[in-house]
Amino acid sequence: MLILYDLKLKYKLFLVYLFCVFCPILIINLIFYRHMVTNVKAIQQNFYRQAAQRTISGIESELKTVTSLCNRISFDKTLYEMLDQEFPADLAYVETYYNYFLNYLFINGESYRQINKAVLYTDNDTILHSGSVFRIDERIKSEGWLEQVIEDPEKNHLLYGETYHKSDNSIITPLYVVKVLNIYKGLNRYLKLIRFNLNTERLINIVTAEKLKGGILVVDQQGKLLFADHKQAPDWQLEDYLRKHKGQLVTEEIPTFEWTLISLIDQQEISKALQEPRNNIIMLTTISLLVASVIIVLISHSFYDRLNSLSEHVNSLDQKDCQQYTGPQGNDEIGILIKAFNKMVVKIRSLIHDVYEAKLEQSRIKLEKKQAELNALQSQMNPHFLYNTLESIRMRSVEKGEKETAEMIKRLTRLFRRMSRFQQEWVTIEEEIGYIEDFLAIQQYRFGTEFQYTMEIEPAVLACKIPKLVIQPFVENACLHGIGGTDRVGRVGINLQLSGEKIFCTVQDNGIGISAEKLRCLWADMKAAESRETNIAIRNIYQRLSLYYGEDFSLVIDSTEEEGTTITLVIPVGGVECIKS
Template sequence: MKWSKSKISSLQTLIALSYSIVIVLMISIIGFTSYAFTTRTVEENTNDYVFQLVTQINYDIEYYLRNIENTVNTLKSTEDVKEYFKISDEEILMKETLSDKLNNFMVSRNDIVNIFLLRKDGNIIVNKGDYEFKPNVNYKNEEWYKNSITTDKMIISDSHIQNILIKRYKWVVSCGKRILDEETGEFLGVAVVDLNFNLINDMLNNLSLGEKGYMFIVDSEGNIIYHPQNELINSGIKDEDIDFILGSQDGYISTIENDRTKNYIVATSEYSGWKIVGTVYEDEVNKYKYITKQIFSIMIGLSLAVAILVSLIISRKFLHPIKDLLKGMNQFKNGNLDTIIQVKHGNEIGELADEFNDMTVEIKKLVEENKKTENSKRKYELKALQSQINPHFLYNTLDSIVWMAEAGINEDVVAMTSSLSKLFRISINRGSEFITIAQELEHIESYLKIQKLRYGSKIDYDIKVQEELLQYSIIKIIIQPIVENAIYHGIKTMQGPGFINIEVKDVNNKICIIVEDNGVGMEEEKCKQLLEDNSANETKKTGIGVRNVDQRIKLYYGEEYGIAIESEIFEGTIVTILLPKEKVEKEDSNEKK
């Protein structure tokens, strides 16, 4: 069917109107992009600025620590200090003199708490003051003392409570350098300066990092040297992501704290190994972020409102036939192959409906042909699956034969080999898909004899059959997968011996095969899964599989036949196979169906 240009142009006009929606979307995309770019640029510039501040603070602290080291070097080079570390028995007068001189080093220095001279024999001198040493003080166990013995560098401890003097509980950082005999190089002791945080606190608190921003210091081991909220840190109310900081390079890194983005800006001191960390909350740095976000949101909201209004106007003109087309497609999708769409519009939608109607006619033909092809294909695929031999069972059986032969158990070797031969002979059956019930029972008995020889008293079985049913024909190898499943998933894992009972009987003029075991059983949901058409639910150790047996039965005999499973945890499982009574041998029965 040909359509006039005037009719086609009407749809083109409507399509042109829809471009207004595209414009709104583009405005929204540009708005979001601009917003994201703006806020990110502000954040990066702020982080770069804070990094410069942190770097400067790092430099100032390095300079401060070097100054402390110079003070310690000056102290240890004085003659009185040298003499104190050399004499064997120091005099009280000398102690007082040295205490006075130590005080001279602390003049106008509010950052130095105490200065100690620690001899290796345990004698201590501290700057003059109302001080009393703790009894049995053993500073030699302190890490900073141990580290001082092995290097000429100044050792800086982590932040700790002063533990040499009584009733002096200040938080300090100890800076110590060893003193050696100038002639022999023998270790004599350590000169130690205890620092408070006055100067560091002044340096860090003079910077503004937002209302809640702050700086803190950690050493290379992750110990917090200084933190403005030290009480909260020590009480466990607040914490910092120290491992994250130690594992990161200098620069800025982000983390989440209580749903807020927190940026760490890190600079590492080459002199002390300390990391100076600036902490900035993103929402405080970007004070106008939320206002900008609200403006953009209002603009986008108005654009969306206009877009919806335009779409409603457009839908009145051409969405109704599209809905009819969609409705017909859904009917066709749900299986109604006779669907015909009645759309009488002289535009592309009407043409599309006609094409769809032509397509449904062709698809209906193809579906009918495909059903026949697929039915045959499935039968052949299932037949191929059914003919496969479980390699694990064959390997274990042959391994058992070898083991019994080596052990000289010849009777069992003959019995197992004979059973295996019968098992394969019936499985092959000259390519026939159907065997008698007698052959099927001979097949499963051979399989059970092999398993009995392998597992001994762990497995026992009994087979009962009504004699008049032995010559009836059934599809082959439908009992063995059920029994295999019972052994490996019901009996093998249970405590004590297992028993499998197989019974073949006539029920309402139908063949009923019952396989019952006293294994561990299973839940009702598991029973359903065994028969569901889902490859993920098929057991991997049962050869062909229970579901495949059920599918084969339904394919050859119809949906009214198949497998039913009843089970109870720790009580066992009953599998019932229902088949029609047929005496006629069937060869390639799939062609009849």
């Protein structure tokens, strides 16, 4: 049982489906199909057995008619007398033949549909060979059948001729019924026999009348093939035939003549009879399995999807984002589990709020207090002392002839003075550009020939006011982060134009660029509601512009790694005061 605890729910449901649905349905339908096959075979065997019995009845009726006729003739005393009579001359016999024998044999033989010809045999020397009466001579004695008949004179003998094939491939064996006429002891001077050549066409018609596709054979007790409705191989043997078609044969005995009738069941008929039931069983099995599969899949999804979704939700939780599960719940056991989980989340969030967030608030307050103390300490320094010191250094550089150094100190002093005077929120573009130009000049002094910059400023934009420090941070980022990490000569370009009611500002560098992933994170940081420690300057610009202009400004950052970055800022002129020079 413990191993079941380690199996996933979907595997458990699969085992339930396999052993409780799939296998039982399959086994039941297989058993039903085998039972149906047995019934169909039994029906086919019964059909073939009835056909065989009808064939046997027809054959027995034909042969019994002939044997009854033989028995009746054997009691005809006049016939005995006529065959025992000695004819003084051939003419006397001929007259007797035409006046008696010919009519007698026709009436008592050939007039029957079962008989082709009736023949009398006798060893009376005064009888001539004629069409239907033969004197037993050496030739007839040599044929063999006469000796067989004489050995048992009391019975009706059924003799066989040479088997042959008809044009329709059926097989026929000529049959003869021979009987010794020896009932009257006083009329037995000569041997007397009557032979009927049977109309075997009628017998083969009886055999073929059932039109069985498998075939019907009639064999004697020695296994000799007498009749068949299908052509057989020249080397046909009964044992081989029975072995080859074992389980497919229906045999019926014809005890009167010691014959056996064999019917071969056509397997195609069985297959045809089974086709529709088999298709129905396959269809029902498929539908049953399909319906069961759909139901088990739906049940599986109702379990597995919610459990999997809940598991993923639990794995995604952290201390800062402990959210309730909002997916489908339901009222079953899994739904109860989800509701219990949501109650637990509420308690955890309450605990985090009461303990963890309280500690964070205390830490933030302490940090802000220290930062305020540091800012207060820095503000105590007299800025005039810094300006006077820088001015003294500049004058000393001029006295020593270091004009370039003096110029940089002058720009640095001016840069600090502008920073201290940037108290108002709105400045002219001219003031912003002056600040940027001093910054770029200092950067060029630092890096020498490794740094170049260009500024293309349309005069019409210089008087327009914009929020302070919305261009300078982009220029500073281009210098420090853009070209600071490349080995080639760094170039920064600034372009400002006025088009209609829009100010177009472009800051371009040939630095290391920004990857697509970092650019995506940058946009996420800019639009994040909470304050983060990265991309502070750019996020500050974006939020200030959003505050001032709403949706009326545009900021586009286009960057390619190892090629550079282009920042395009478009802000409206309308609503912003322009100072005329």
